[in-house]
Amino acid sequence: MTTFSSLINEIQDTTVSGLTKRQVRALTRITDLFVAGSGQHSKQQIELFDEVFKTLVAVIELETRIKLSQHLATAPDAPAALVRAFASDDAIVVAAPVLTESTALSDADLVVNARTQGQGHLYAIANRRTISDVITEVLIERGEPGVVHTVAKNAGARFSDGSFRELVARAGDDAQLALHIGMRHDIPRHHFLKLLETASASVCAKIAAANPRLANAVQDAVTEVIDDINQEVRKHSPDHARAKSRVKRLQNWHELSEGNVHAAARAQNFEQAAVALSVLACCPIEMAERAILNENPGVVQVIARAADCSWATVKALLLMTAADRRISEPDLARARENYQRLEAQTAKRVVEFYEARRDAHTIASTPIVPETPAGFGNRHDLNSPPLPARQAS
Numbered sequence: 001m002t003t004f005s006s007l008i009n010e011i012q013d014t015t016v017s018g019l020t021k022r023q024v025r026a027l028t029r030i031t032d033l034f035v036a037g038s039g040q041h042s043k044q045q046i047e048l049f050d051e052v053f054k055t056l057v058a059v060i061e062l063e064t065r066i067k068l069s070q071h072l073a074t075a076p077d078a079p080a081a082l083v084r085a086f087a088s089d090d091a092i093v094v095a096a097p098v099l100t101e102s103t104a105l106s107d108a109d110l111v112v113n114a115r116t117q118g119q120g121h122l123y124a125i126a127n128r129r130t131i132s133d134v135i136t137e138v139l140i141e142r143g144e145p146g147v148v149h150t151v152a153k154n155a156g157a158r159f160s161d162g163s164f165r166e167l168v169a170r171a172g173d174d175a176q177l178a179l180h181i182g183m184r185h186d187i188p189r190h191h192f193l194k195l196l197e198t199a200s201a202s203v204c205a206k207i208a209a210a211n212p213r214l215a216n217a218v219q220d221a222v223t224e225v226i227d228d229i230n231q232e233v234r235k236h237s238p239d240h241a242r243a244k245s246r247v248k249r250l251q252n253w254h255e256l257s258e259g260n261v262h263a264a265a266r267a268q269n270f271e272q273a274a275v276a277l278s279v280l281a282c283c284p285i286e287m288a289e290r291a292i293l294n295e296n297p298g299v300v301q302v303i304a305r306a307a308d309c310s311w312a313t314v315k316a317l318l319l320m321t322a323a324d325r326r327i328s329e330p331d332l333a334r335a336r337e338n339y340q341r342l343e344a345q346t347a348k349r350v351v352e353f354y355e356a357r358r359d360a361h362t363i364a365s366t367p368i369v370p371e372t373p374a375g376f377g378n379r380h381d382l383n384s385p386p387l388p389a390r391q392a393s
Contacts, residue, residue, distance in 0.1 A: 092120035182207035243271035265316035
């Protein structure tokens with residue numbers, strides 16, 4: 001029977017031709033000896049095997065480990081236990097090839113590696129062709145700027161809503177990261193708006209210039225750049241189109257009411273909440289969007305009061321995760337007191353002032369709903385009075 005020592009000697013033999021393939025065969029034979037009866041082992045036994053393989057791999061000289069790792073990285077049938085052992089190697093020159101390329105590593109393997117290894121290992125994982133959101137979450141949580149930048153610009157990486165929120169927050173004082181995030185085609189629009197609100201004018205311009213569809217929209221002023229980019233993104237957003245269509249139907253049926261804003265806010269549906277609030281408050285869509293996303297709770301209170309919303313709806317808007325306010329109970333209590341003191345007439349004057357200022361500097365945004373039939377006589381855009389909020393409810 002083949003002994004482990006003879007197999008180790010075969011692995012370490014640097015005089016044989018066809019060196020790497022022969023060494024891999026020897027390691028694979030060791031694998032076979034340990035995992036005979038695969039599928040019948042417990043989780044603890046598999047973990048034990050992995051530790052044994054780490055020990056075996058550790059006795060191989062560095063140069064040989066590098067060659068073996070490079071070979072295993074592209075081998076479609078590489079034993080997962082061996083690949084995990086190389087992925088955990090302290091020497092990043094050994095671990096990097098399998099971490100970046102091997103398909104034998106599962107998401108669970110990569111998450112464990114990302115949680116326990118150093119920045120070099122995280123960087124290698126960040127360069128994989130595809131990365132799931134459970135892995136990117138760990139990379140963003142533990143990664144230093146080099147790792148976070150790499151995963152943010154990786155087109156094959158996928159991010160959860162929470163990960164996008166964290167990326168946008170970190171981009172507040174990192175212009176290069178903001179640029180990487182802003183150029184991603186999969187970033188949810190509410191995170192994109194938040195990014196543009198906090199990014200510098202030069203970063204906003206670069207984001208636009210990198211996308212030919214947005215390049216013509218770039219102007220000099222920061223606000224104009226943001227609004228123009230947002231208008232282009234909004235125009236091509238399926239979620240916004242669905243929200244606009246729904247609100248249009250409700251308005252045509254005279255069924256649009258505060259309840260639609262409340263339900264959308266409770267459901268964390270940013271597009272539905274923004275569009276419905278915009279129509280009810282008779283304000284531009286960008287104003288409603290900014291109010292929902294603004295960290296200052298007073299902004300959304302003004303728009304909500306102009307829409308004649310109750311405190312229950314305002315509270316739902318304040319608690320929307322899109323703004324990432326993380327508002328406390330005492331903050332909510334203060335916000336409620338302020339909202340109760342805010343008069344509707346004052347809120348409507350603020351909206352009118354905003355519209356007048358916008359009219360003086362830029363072209364109005366596209367109407368949320370088309371022109372209404374004769375007899376209603378209003379258009380909901382920035383240049384003319386919108387449809388009365390409680391027309392038919």
